[in-house]
Amino acid sequence: MRIAVLLSAGRHPVSGKPTLPRTEAQAIRMAAGLGAATGLHVGPDAFPAEAALGHGLDYAAHIACAAGSDPVGPLAARIVSDAPDIVLAGRRGQGGDETGLVPYAVAARLGVPIVPDAVAMRPATDGLVEIDQALPKGVLRRLVVRTPVVVTVHPAAPPPLPFAFGKARRGSIERIAAAPTDLAAGAPPPEERPYRKRPKMMRAAGGSAADRLKAVTGEATAGGAKVLDHQTPEDAAKEVLAFLRRVGVLAPASAAGPGRRPAASEDASRHATS
Amino acid sequence: MTRLRRDPRTERAAARTSGAERPRYDLALKAAPSRRPRRDPRAEAAAQRVPAAARLRLDRSQFGAATVVATHVPERQTDKASPKPIIVENPDFLVLVVPDMAGGRLGEHDRQLFGAARELAGKTGATLALVGASSADLGPAGADRVAVVARDPDAYDPDARAAEVVAAMRALDPKHVLFPESADGGDLARRVSVLTGEPLFTEAEQVSASALGRPARCRKVEQRSVPTRLISVAADSVASYSGAPREARNEQVDLASGPAKTAGAIVSATRIPADPATVPLALADFVVSAGNGVTDLDMFRQVVAALGATPGASRVLCDAGLMPRAAQVGASGTVLGASCYFALGIAGAPQHLQGVADCEHIVAVNTDLHAAMIARAGLGIIQDAQLVMPAILEELERERRETGT
Structure with a gap:
């Protein structure tokens, strides 16, 4: 199985130094378990390709083009000529506008499906691949998809392989000059100004100190609260189990066994988010 | 609460007594009354008194229960009882909102999305929610119109959802289309953007009728633009709608004009529930937690396994080394x-x-009736946790025997 990994010019969130984005390094690890992988970077600098070699790739291609130009055309042309089975990308490429649109645009250009938020992949029989997709609250969705396919990687995927300097020296980078593209092809670039950090939204602002404390610790359950005093432990246990069943986190007594929840109550209990 | 600014000159002029040769002032006469309600500490204490207690006990959570409002302060008009919904009969334009509505309910991010939509719609525009199932929360959240699209909530077909949104865009011609920048919503927004060929303003952190703002280049710069047609709104950056409820009128949308359906490349999709024993605490759906009232931790682990939950602990147990630090719940x-x-x-x-x-x-078992956990809980049980744990195990075992035989 042949895999292409899309690489972008990220920056470290704390130090600000150029680095490979974490999800792309995770994508390299995921690709290493599937077959022969090549890296693919479009941009003015080659360092993402070099960093990718250190994280486990043997070979990467760097398509040089001017900063700010659209990477989708050169990427799609290269992928069409290489014809990989799977194109892996991070959740959102860094260094440019960071819209996360590049994998989608590449998939649309190639006419192949895109599967977001993968945490694990396994090859299946004849041209199929099994992809585990991360959903909220640790739930997975196992998809069987026909290749070729574009897949983006979720941060919950296995951690990236550590950077190895020797590996980065041994790997090879192919340097390609992209055909010049006109910069002003799409919409005019938006106005830019230095980033200003803004205060985070609070759930409930203002009020007294007691109000703010209530806002962060959660409202005391006033109306529906039930407090049971002077109960034997046995009655208390019955009350607790009945409550947990009413809420839907515990299977009914008639179900197969303790601790196993049926699919229906699984869905019913998933409503509370964030 | 802000206090009214006092004007001492006017107050003094109002207190001036007429008829005297020299200027004389009746300083005992109070000027314009403050709008702040006058507190009566004695009445407050009486209201806070816990009746059954033998000793004097005051329930301090009953704060301001007996605040006496000065009689001459005009009562503020309260229309909380029956707020009339705001109706936009003939909107100049529409703002299409595509909330996630996980589990058929509006989440916090969805509400913020409606807040952003109301900001863009202003007084003359109307927001239209494109949802899978209608909900009573949509009107108060800020939806003027609601279009319900019948779809299977369990099926996974993101291309079909994107086609639905594109069809709705063709039928309604909205000025803006808003998506939440969540896992599902962000994916849908990008699919719609690629399908229509229109640019998407992703992860908008500032939304107003005149400009949108988003971070870019590793948060080194922020990009600003006039509101584009497709916008995805970042979580926790825009306030949710707080005005009077909107109408949430049902509207029929003809989705026949969508792009042609293509054969899906997804052969099968299965949902695999999380394993409670291994799922990280932050992602767990059901957590059973032990505190200082639990001494037998082996039994606690048995209870956790029997209930099919993820174990947690309070700071005391983690500090004592009785539970791993990864299990600590709290700030x-x-x-x-x-x-x-x-x-x-x-x-x-x-x-x-x-x-x-x-x-x-929240369920809490504690020996102290006045513990904050009991006040926070939906079911509070005043009992020793060490006694309740074996009772729970026994009860589950009894149920298993009864259903097994």
Whole structure:
């Protein structure tokens, strides 16, 4: 199985130094378990390709083009000529506008499906691949998809392989000059100004100190609260189990066994988010 | 609350008594009354008094229960009882909102999305929610119109959802289309953007009728633009709608004009529930937590396994080395996103309660009736957790025997 990994010019969130984005390094690890992988970077600098070699790739291609130009055309042309089975990308490429649109645009250009938020992949029989997709609250969705396919990687995927300097020296980078593209092809670039950090939204602002404390610790359950005093432990246990069943986190007594929840109550209990 | 600014000259002029040769002032006469209600500490204390207690006990959570409002202060018009919904009969334009509505309910991010939509719609525009199932919360959240699209909530077909949104865009011609920048919503927004060929303003952190703002280049710059047609709104950056409820009128949308359906490349999709024993605490759906009232931790682990929950602990147990630090719940540990939390022998320090603020259902077992955890719980049981744990195991075992035989 042949895999292409899309690489972008990220920056470290704390130090600000150029680095490979974490999800792309995770994508390299995921690709290493599937077959022969090549890296693919479009941009003015080659360092993402070099960093990718250190994280486990043997070979990467760097398509040089001017900063700010659209990477989708050169990427799609290269992928069409290489014809990989799977194109892996991070959740959102860094260094440019960071819209996360590049994998989608590449998939649309190639006419192949895109599967977001993968945490694990396994090859299946004849041209199929099994992809585990991360959903909220640790739930997975196992998809069987026909290749070729574009897949983006979720941060919950296995951690990236550590950077190895020797590996980065041994790997090879192919340097390609992209055909010049006109910069002003799409919409005019938006106005830019230095980033200003803004205060985070609070759930409930203002009020007294007691109000703010209530806002962060959660409202005391006033109306529906039930407090049971002077109960034997046995009655208390019955009350607790009945409550947990009413809420839907515990299977009914008639179900197969303790601790196993049926699919229906699984869905019913998933409503509370964030 | 802001106090009215006093004008001493006017107050003095109002207090001036007429008829005297020299200027004379009646300083005992109060000028314009303050709008702040006058407090009566004695009445407040009487209202806070816990009746059954033998000793004097004051329930301090009843703050301001007996605040006496000065009689001459005009009562503010309160129309909380029956707020009339705001109706936009002939909107100049539409703002299409595509909320996630996980589990058929509006989440916090969805509400913020409606807040952003109301900001863009202003007084003359109307917001239209494109949802899978209608909900009574949509009107108060800020939806003027609601279009219900019948779809199977369990099926996974993101291309079909994108085609639905594109069809709705063709039928309604909205000025803006808003998506939440969540896992599902962000994916849908990008699919719609690629399908229509229109640019998407992703992860907007500032939304107003005149400009949108988003971070770019590793948060080194922020990009600003006039509101584009397709916008995805970042979480926790825009306030949710707080005005009077909107109409949420049902509207029929003809989705026949969507792009042609293509053969899906997805052969099968199966949902695999999370394993409670291995799922990280922050992602767990049901957490059973032990505090200082639990001494037998082997039995606690048995209870956790029997209930099919994820184990948690209070700071005391983690500091003592009895539970791993990764299991600590609270401000300095993990902030939970669980739907149900079962606290065994936990009194509920404010730092611990911060960790469970988002939990919808809480059960607490504690020996102290006045513990903060009991006040926070939906079901509070005043009993020793060490006695309740074996009772729970026994009860589950009895049920298993009864259904097994």
